Amino acid sequence: MQPQDSVSQVGASSSLSARSRSSLKAKVAGLRTRAEALRRIHQLELEEQKVKQQKAQLELETEVAVAEAEMRELQLDNEELDDEVQFRTDRAVHEVSTLNMEAPEWTQEQTHVMNEVGMLSQQQLLATIHLPQARIMTFDRYPLEYWTFIRSFENSIESVCADDNSKLIRLLQYCTGNAKQVVR
Secondary structure: OOHHHHHHHHHHHHHHHHHHHHHHHHHHHHHHHHHHHHHHHHHHHHHHHHHHHHHHHHHHHHHHHHHHHHHHHHHHHHHHHHHHHHHHHHHHHHHHHOOOOOOOOOOHHHHHHHHHHHHHHHHHHHHHHHOOOOOOOOEOOOHHHHHHHHHHHHHHHHOOOOOHHHHHHHHHHHEOHHHHHHHO
16 A cells, blocks of 8 residues: 555545535534424414414304393393283273273173184184194394295284284294384
């Protein structure tokens, strides 16, 4: 071996080693960049999960608020019905107390007519009892739903209720939102 050969080998070896180190440094820098990107992605995923949880919480709170509002509306409707029942009771008591003592006596012919009417009413009542209960849709304000609503209301309520007060109370019961306020 000649002294020149060993120097040339050392030079070639150090040149190869420098390239390897440079390549390894680049590889390490690339891995560090990927690790930082992965850390940021993980952080974004955590924030995204928090936002999803907040959204789910908000949706649930909204459902609770809607249910509470519906419950308050039902309580108001019940109070209105209670007021109507009290009004009718008071009116009936007043009507009984103001009977006309000078009215003509009831005749046998009037009793016969009333019995026929009573039989007809009983037949209608029995027919109504045997029918399945109809579900009436509620009406808010949408014009496309008005025709369907008013037909079902006429067939189920208007034909059964004798007086206008009962019809109005039922109409209030089956209207919601703006339509209910207009009827009131």
